[in-house]
Amino acid sequence: MLIIKYPINIWESISANGLDTFDTDIKRSIILVNQIAFCGLITSLVYNILYALYDLHLLFPAISINIIGMIFFAGILLLNKLHKHNAAKWTLVLAPNLQIFALTYYLGTASGMQLLHIMMASFPLLLAINDRIYIRAIFVIIPILFYILSYFSFSSGKNLIALDTLFLSTLFMTVSISVFALVILFLHLFHVEVKRAERLQSLEYDRAESLLLNILPADVARQLKDDAKVIAERHDSVSVLFCDIVGFTRISDQLAPEQIISILNDFFSYLDRLAEHYGLEKIKTIGDSYMIAGGIPVPDSQHARNIANFALDAQDYMEQIHIGRNKVYLRIGIHIGPLVAGVIGRQKFSYDVWGDTVNIASRMESHGITGEIQVSETVYWLLRSEFIFLYRGEIPVKGKSPMRTYLLKRSPLLA
Template sequence: MQRWFEKMSNAGVTPETPWREAKGIRLRNRLAFVVGGLLIGNMPLQILFWHEAELIFYLLIGQMFIQFSTIPLNSKRQYVFSYLVFLLTPITGVAVYTVLGGSASNIPLFMLTVIMAAYFSGGNEMPRLRNIVVLLAFVTFLFLEFMSFYMEPIISFSPMYIKWLRHTIDFGMVTFAFGLTFYIAREIRKSDDEIEAERTKSEKLLLNVLPAAIAAQLKHSERVIAERYEESSVLFADIAGFTVLSSKLPPDEVVQMLDEVFREFDALAGKFGLEKIKTIGDAYMVAAGLPERRHDHCEAIFDLAIAMQKLMQQKFSKKFDGLELRIGIHSGPVVAGVIGTVKFAYDLWGDTVNTASRMESHGVTGQIHVTETVYQRLKNRHRFKERGELDIKGKGLMKTYLFEAVA
């Protein structure tokens, strides 16, 4: 039964139907079913008072079939016609019943439900048509309310029939209002859940692009986000042999290989509490000491470098035909901030970044290449091999050091 009701509710809704319009179509289908049910529920009263309500009985049958036609009209995508049939039928019905029997039964009050249905069952998608229907319902209500001052009802129903008819009408109005309120409340809860799910998804995506502290600033401020850090460490890592290997593999396998390696690096960076900045081709960039400042930034990023080299030697070098990692590190001041409005990114600038990049490009595969600054901070913790003075592009002669992480 539930599956049938859902199928009936979705009559006329296709994957291409805009979601706002789809909601109106579903509500019209469901309310047509409810109104048809109320009309059927009113028929026993007409049978009980058959001698005076025979005409009303036949009118109810006609209105019921017309009201139900809303569903097949929607299924044929006659949405505007469906909307008109759905609303004009009860307006006409209320007017006819009131002219026949008078307003003593409170029938004109059904115009309130018509106005509610006009707004919630697709009115936002057809505002002009909705306003015309609402105005028509309101004018008809005023006419029917004041009609009794100027004309007598065509049929004189017994007081007992009017009494029971008023009860059924009151019950019908409450049932309709309850059903509509329940539906609207459910749709609001559903919309709230969808909004919350999208907000959570957006938050997750934002945190994949930006550090948490920077993401919070971006959400609450439109100013340029930039800050200088006097103490930080930057690591660049490059996969040696990747270009040759990638030329031999299908594109999807190349991407899968990089994804697997960088996922492991991401996990290590998270473990050491460091900030991955970006990947550039097969290069990987990490920073320590920002956006949250820490005094042990150099020690932390060097521990990460050792873990990355061991991971490459123990796992990926064997799995991917002898891949090796070349790492360069330098410590010093940097400027960090968010640039761009489309595909924006958190990035670093300054001589420290350039020097760390040069350490990587002038480094040795399987080892960690560091500057004199890094060496002075770590020489009491690790044993380095002095490499001597190198002519570093853009920097001139620099004394550098190597550290070999043994798996």
């Protein structure tokens, strides 16, 4: 098992050499440069072993050329390690072409060395050597020119040394197989990196989608992605609830900042789960206040009942909470009516609601009684057969006549 694991660890370590970016295209290019340079280094080493086994003295110049090539491949890995990524890419595209050309000059075209130029033509495309198409085209043309020059300058019979036909045939076949194997390997590595990038992109998309859905209702988020125009909709019947932790500002003066955040986070997280349970839409939190609505963005015939149950459950939850020695209470206000809902802002946008319904719901809370759920007469008439109410009296509302209010006590099922 260790025999398999150790080479894999080495390969992964070399692949990740010099990674210093979150850009998936650049990261893929760096990984491929590392992998190709390492393959080039190993391939040169293998050929040197074959040359040495055949005739060390006769093929010493070819071995020397490959050693220089190995130094360049190691240098490419070092350049990436030093975060000189462009220099590493340019070296990988140019240096091996010179190495191949020199080997072809020494061994002749009968060795098949010039075929490696064909493989080199794919590197500028695999490595995204430059965004400009004409730059890539130049680097694709370079190995093609080397190939043509090699073919006509170092054709069979013009090599510098006399090599027997069997060795040349074996070398030609070995080079041909190497070209096929390396091209397939590099395409596979490219495919693996593309797939990895796609998976990461998919994860990032899902994460962004999740964050967007935490900010906006699903239907509104879909509209915003499909069309960038202003989103605003009028709704005829919406429940709006305001909830405030009474005296929390005074109590928080006695607490550390971490404690304040922890308490609010626990409470608001519970309300978020409660909202999801009842199919309500959280609008926002302001300090220790919580605002929620029912019947938007998708109309819901049960929104009034759901928001009443939400209020009762929130009140029951707070009955169990103490902050130090202090007992804390909620003050809740609810009103039902028409309003406008939409998305505002271009940065840090939010889904919000406007209209008299919102103002009246806010008055129900601010003029309410500590530990009680105060509702408007509209709410009372809609839910009087489903819940128990206690008439409270009239309260002043800015710009309107005094309004009759009721206290929501409990559901008949709990009476």
